[in-house]
Amino acid sequence: MGEEEKAPVAEGAEEKKSLFSKKNLLILLILVVILLIVSIFIVFKVIKPLVVGDATQQIDVESIGKKGTGIIFSLDSDFIVNVAGTGATRYLRVAIAFEVEDAATESEIKDRTTQLRDMIILTLGTKKMEQLDSVAARDELKRELLNKVNDLLKSGNVVNIFFTDFVIQ
Numbered sequence: 001m002g003e004e005e006k007a008p009v010a011e012g013a014e015e016k017k018s019l020f021s022k023k024n025l026l027i028l029l030i031l032v033v034i035l036l037i038v039s040i041f042i043v044f045k046v047i048k049p050l051v052v053g054d055a056t057q058q059i060d061v062e063s064i065g066k067k068g069t070g071i072i073f074s075l076d077s078d079f080i081v082n083v084a085g086t087g088a089t090r091y092l093r094v095a096i097a098f099e100v101e102d103a104a105t106e107s108e109i110k111d112r113t114t115q116l117r118d119m120i121i122l123t124l125g126t127k128k129m130e131q132l133d134s135v136a137a138r139d140e141l142k143r144e145l146l147n148k149v150n151d152l153l154k155s156g157n158v159v160n161i162f163f164t165d166f167v168i169q
Contacts, residue, residue, distance in 0.1 A: 008113060040106040064121035070159045073106050075113065078165060079120055092124060098149070098158045105156025112152065119148055128157040132168060 074097040083090040100106050109116065123145060131137050142161045149158045 071106050072099055074096050081125045091169050093167045096164040097164050099160040101156050
């Protein structure tokens, strides 16, 4: 009887040591299912909007860049900033022009050029490569800059923003 008692213990020890036991396979299957669910979530909630874009964003983007009757005002010099997340190995050079409603808004932009340049440099400096390398991403950047410029202005509005030069090096 002493041998019979030892035999089941030895078999149990072998089952616990086995990598392919039923318990380990069940845990592995659960982990694979969880990873699959997380992967699907990431694709549909994070990656897909970056690639495809939102329908609401497309409606807003349609208004940007259309011909208007406003006054076009170009800032004198380009903006050169490091692309975020690249360890200062890549940079962005952008030239920007504004379409404004009237001469008073143009005059205000001229008066606030220093503030506008600072705000634009700070905004551009936060952008990563994936936020700059597609047309949809650039349109989103235009919309963001348009909102920030209009928040800064006291009278009048900027109607459109145009990138007259856009280089990622």
